[in-house]
Amino acid sequence: MIEPDEPTPRLADGCVLCYEGAKMVLFVTGRCGRNCWYCPLSDTRRNKDVVYANDRLVKSPDDLIEEAEMMSALGTGVTGGEPFLVLDNVVRYCRLLKEHFGSGHHIHLYTGIAPKRAQLEPLRGLVDEIRLHPPRDLWAGILKSPYATSVQTARDLGFSIGIEVPSLPGMEALAAILPDLDFLNINELEWSETNAEAMRERNLDLEDGLHNAVGGAAAWAAPLLGDEKVHFCSSTFKDSVQLRERLKRIAENTARPFDEVTDDGTIVYGVLEIEDGRVPQALKEDIYDLEVSDTHVEMAWWVLAELRDRLPGRKEIVERYPNGGIILEVTPL
Structure with missing residues (x-):
């Protein structure tokens, strides 16, 4: 080749x-x-x-x-x-x-x-x-x-x-x-x-x-x-x-503060499922970069991994193309 x-x-x-x-x-x-x-x-x-x-x-x-x-x-x-x-x-x-x-x-x-x-x-x-x-x-x-x-x-x-x-x-x-x-x-x-x-x-x-x-x-x-x-x-x-x-x-131009940019140009972050926009107390105790909606919280993947035993709900690590591109992999925590 x-x-x-x-x-x-x-x-x-x-x-x-x-x-x-x-x-x-x-x-x-x-x-x-x-x-x-x-x-x-x-x-x-x-x-x-x-x-x-x-x-x-x-x-x-x-x-x-x-x-x-x-x-x-x-x-x-x-x-x-x-x-x-x-x-x-x-x-x-x-x-x-x-x-x-x-x-x-x-x-x-x-x-x-x-x-x-x-x-x-x-x-x-x-x-x-x-x-x-x-x-x-x-x-x-x-x-x-x-x-x-x-x-x-x-x-x-x-x-x-x-x-x-x-x-x-x-x-x-x-x-x-x-x-x-x-x-x-x-x-x-x-x-x-x-x-x-x-x-x-x-x-x-x-x-x-x-x-x-x-x-x-x-x-x-x-x-x-x-x-x-x-x-x-x-x-x-x-x-x-x-x-x-x-x-x-x-x-590099669109990643959020908590997104990890990989060598392949994809981004990796953590997703926590929540109800009615209620953020768990464990995420309120310290200052974290978060993005909150009614159904989930997105954050640094390592924060989610570190706090997973203190957080209720489904937890996943997501890898996707940047700027809302297609999801490549979802790893349950």
Whole structure:
């Protein structure tokens, strides 16, 4: 398995920030004119006109800014679906981010089309990096495809320009366009609920039982990895580094005084069940950081463990993603 251990000079600027967990993911639409068999989008997003900032449904511009501030985002990755189907919205969102966080807020944009000059010009000064996703059936003739023209147009307009594709057989053909690119990112092909049937039809299987990587995907990328412009992004890296670092940034900004932030960016705290908002006397005797509702008290897990024999009611230690994210584990005391 090929895995990056640390940022290298061949990483695109947007990827360096992703490595640090400092890039917010802005999903601008689930609509797309293509039907890639390997698309991992969930049914809640695919072909839906919805907007998400990370996993937060965006209903107003304030949601976008709040999510970026919550993780101390240094940049944003714009994705979909096909962002150019909602170009006016993309321009509006990117302008909002640049005006709020400054021109140094790095924005990259993924697209499955070969955008023309008229489509790219509205993004000048708002998007820093364009990432093209040409379909596999064009790879062998990439220099004669519309994507080669888009590469030159984007370069003329001052964008950093690259190609980002999943690892598939035959990708060595993309070597022909490498001299014209700033970078080529290869994402390890990943298994998901929505592409599982298509994977099975192609006799593909998981690399192991621990990750979503498809067996053989790393080897398909190998012929291109000697070039300094090429970066292979493994499934393991996305799960164990990129997501973890983003969670840690969110946790640092949103954790309550009694939450313990783990090395994985999750938070751990204690929960005591109570009735009618009555706080037990043992918790009143000393000054503790508490969060009280009608049904339970939340506190530092170690306080709950230390006082458990003096506290009536059900007691649990909870681990979850920060800022009210999903619960990962509940341990009874």
